Amino acid sequence: MARPTLARILTGNLRHNARRVREEAPRSRIMACVKADAYGHGITTASEALNDIVDGFAVACISEALALRDAGIKKPVLMLEGPQSPDEVPEAAHKDLTLCVNEWHQLEWLEKAGLSAPLACWLKIDTGMHRLGFSPQRTAEALQRLERKAKNPELVLCTHFSSADLPKDNGVEAQVRAFDEVAATTAYAHSLANSAAILTIPESHRHWVRPGYMLYGGSPLADAAAATLNLKPAMEFVAEVISVRDVSVGERVGYRGRWEARRPSRIATVAAGYGDGYPRHAPDGTPVFINGKVAPLAGRVSMDMITVDVTEHPDIAVGAKAVLWGGEPTVDEVATAADTIGYEILAGMPKRVPRVVED
Numbered sequence: 001m002a003r004p005t006l007a008r009i010l011t012g013n014l015r016h017n018a019r020r021v022r023e024e025a026p027r028s029r030i031m032a033c034v035k036a037d038a039y040g041h042g043i044t045t046a047s048e049a050l051n052d053i054v055d056g057f058a059v060a061c062i063s064e065a066l067a068l069r070d071a072g073i074k075k076p077v078l079m080l081e082g083p084q085s086p087d088e089v090p091e092a093a094h095k096d097l098t099l100c101v102n103e104w105h106q107l108e109w110l111e112k113a114g115l116s117a118p119l120a121c122w123l124k125i126d127t128g129m130h131r132l133g134f135s136p137q138r139t140a141e142a143l144q145r146l147e148r149k150a151k152n153p154e155l156v157l158c159t160h161f162s163s164a165d166l167p168k169d170n171g172v173e174a175q176v177r178a179f180d181e182v183a184a185t186t187a188y189a190h191s192l193a194n195s196a197a198i199l200t201i202p203e204s205h206r207h208w209v210r211p212g213y214m215l216y217g218g219s220p221l222a223d224a225a226a227a228t229l230n231l232k233p234a235m236e237f238v239a240e241v242i243s244v245r246d247v248s249v250g251e252r253v254g255y256r257g258r259w260e261a262r263r264p265s266r267i268a269t270v271a272a273g274y275g276d277g278y279p280r281h282a283p284d285g286t287p288v289f290i291n292g293k294v295a296p297l298a299g300r301v302s303m304d305m306i307t308v309d310v311t312e313h314p315d316i317a318v319g320a321k322a323v324l325w326g327g328e329p330t331v332d333e334v335a336t337a338a339d340t341i342g343y344e345i346l347a348g349m350p351k352r353v354p355r356v357v358e359d
């Protein structure tokens with residue numbers, strides 16, 4: 001029998017979340033972010049499930065873009081980081097990919113590519129993230145050069161928010177202002193909003209929104225749970241209890257004995273560890289659901305297993321079903337406990353965990 005450790009990919013919930021994007025930004029087109037193997041859910045699975053709801057797909061690099069074309073996706077595919085070498089320009093043109101042009105050297109590659117037809121392009125403006133994009137002062141110059149190479153009617157001006165997940169002092173207003181000072185003088189389409197901005201900043205929606213995390217049912221907001229935003233988890237990470245034992249007061253559990261029994265305790269060992277994507281830094285007390293009941297992590301996370309204090313739940317036995325994240329607990333709760341973000345946990349889900357696709 002196979003190891004009972006797997007990630008159920010719930011495509012119905014993925015589709016529900018995409019419709020939530022539509023509901024929040026009804027006048028915008030949706031560029032679904034499926035980079036990093038669709039945040040660990042599987043790029044083919046996710047793009048097929050979303051294809052009839054969204055208007056395009058965004059990825060980081062050309063290998064991800066080609067995976068979408070190989071899966072038969074015909075919609076626009078945007079390479080967010082743009083070409084990473086000159087030879088990616090004709091390759092992208094050949095596959096009808098859309099290039100986000102972020103840097104002067106990328107513009108030069110486009111100019112030197114000798115393309116026979118204009119290319120689908122976005123142009124990124126650096127309004128404050130200071131990671132990629134042209135400075136507002138020099139955007140007009142970059143745009144003028146790009147206009148000679150791009151399919152002009154389809155050109156999109158874009159920027160990215162650094163802190164839209166924070167409820168205040170997030171710098172969004174200043175970023176929108178900096179964007180508009182440059183973009184409003186052109187007739188081109190705009191794209192600003194990530195998941196957090198889709199949910200909280202309607203004036204950033206414009207022509208194209210770029211949801212990622214919310215599609216997968218996580219909360220992109222620091223101060224709101226996914227359920228209160230009507231988002232549903234697209235992944236349920238499950239495993240089983242493979243051992244149960246009693247430990248006496250003063251006995252310790254796991255590597256370096258981090259957890260110590262303060263009362264006669266029962267410890268359940270669950271077959272999922274950091275080698276399966278469970279965060280190694282999760283502290284004692286991180287919630288694990290077994291047989292539908294919450295129980296605290298007890299002891300360090302091992303590569304293939306975790307240990308859980310199930311003293312309160314005498315019915316839990318070998319074979320009991322454990323949910324590491326999904327509806328309860330949410331991946332955001334586990335991430336918060338482990339001092340990280342759900343994005344990192346999902347994107348880090350290793351190949352070893354089979355993805356089982358369900359409706």
Ligand SMILES: *Cc1c(COP(=O)(O)O)cnc(C)c1O
Nearest residue numbers: 033080160194195210211212213
């Ligand atoms: C990943 C990414 C997004 C999506 O962000 P979420 O917070 O996951 O919604 C949007 N835009 C760009 C440029 C990105 O790299």
